[in-house]
Amino acid sequence: DQQVKQNSPSLSVQEGRISILNCDYTNSMFDYFLWYKKYPAEGPTFLISISSIKDKNEDGRFTVFLNKSAKHLSLHIVPSQPGDSAVYFCAARSNYGGATNKLIFGTGTLLAVQP
Amino acid sequence: KAGVTQTPRYLIKTRGQQVTLSCSPISGHRSVSWYQQTPGQGLQFLFEYFSETQRNKGNFPGRFSGRQFSNSRSEMNVSTLELGDSALYLCASSLGTGGIGEQYFGPGTRLTVT
Numbered sequence: 001d002q003q004v005k006q007n008s009p010s011l012s013v014q015e016g017r018i019s020i021l022n023c024d025y026t027n028s029m030f031d032y033f034l035w036y037k038k039y040p041a042e043g044p045t046f047l048i049s050i051s052s053i054k055d056k057n058e059d060g061r062f063t064v065f066l067n068k069s070a071k072h073l074s075l076h077i078v079p080s081q082p083g084d085s086a087v088y089f090c091a092a093r094s095n096y097g098g099a100t101n102k103l104i105f106g107t108g109t110l111l112a113v114q115p
Numbered sequence: 116k117a118g119v120t121q122t123p124r125y126l127i128k129t130r131g132q133q134v135t136l137s138c139s140p141i142s143g144h145r146s147v148s149w150y151q152q153t154p155g156q157g158l159q160f161l162f163e164y165f166s167e168t169q170r171n172k173g174n175f176p177g178r179f180s181g182r183q184f185s186n187s188r189s190e191m192n193v194s195t196l197e198l199g200d201s202a203l204y205l206c207a208s209s210l211g212t213g214g215i216g217e218q219y220f221g222p223g224t225r226l227t228v229t
Binding site: 004011032034041042043044045046048051077089091095098099100102103105106107 | 150
């Protein structure tokens with residue numbers, strides 16, 4: 001049962017345009033959501049996060065939007081740069097039942113930013 | 116500050132053997148989590164250790180086990196290896212558990228079972 005889903009395995013955008021990566025979840029007990037970026041042969045790198053009590057969090061070129069009623073979050077990258085080309089993972093956590101660092105990850109979206 | 120280190124980086128084992136992977140968290144971090152990454156499956160949670168205690172466990176068979184030492188370093192062990200255990204094994208460290216602090220991942224250990 002995939003609780004966190006990234007339905008687009010890949011996405012290609014032009015340099016300077018907006019990249020929008022989507023993520024859906026099924027567990028209403030998730031209280032914290034994160035986006036990670038992963039280059040080949042490296043571990044995932046934290047990008048941005050959002051608590052379930054917010055609907056938007058912004059950090060430079062990266063903005064995450066959370067729609068709790070739709071159980072949907074998205075990551076916007078504006079403007080996109082070739083160095084943003086990587087696999088992006090959406091992850092979620094629930095502290096219901098006790099404090100934990102356990103993250104449930106989506107399967108990732110490969111973003112290719114064309115120069 | 117040194118990042119999360121994992122050893123070895125690459126490993127080739129034969130079916131039926133056992134393997135031990137090591138993870139050294141960032142200095143001062145007390146939580147270590149382990150994940151398995153396979154193509155098409157994303158990252159799947161194995162277990163989390165905090166202050167030498169297992170806090171949480173994923174849906175993996177008992178062949179997968181782990182432990183954490185007093186210096187927060189962690190090891191995971193896989194016994195009776197199967198071909199399907201071939202994957203990238205990642206560990207992540209964090210200051211505490213359950214907070215909003217980010218987790219820092221190591222580069223992973225690539226395990227190939229033949």
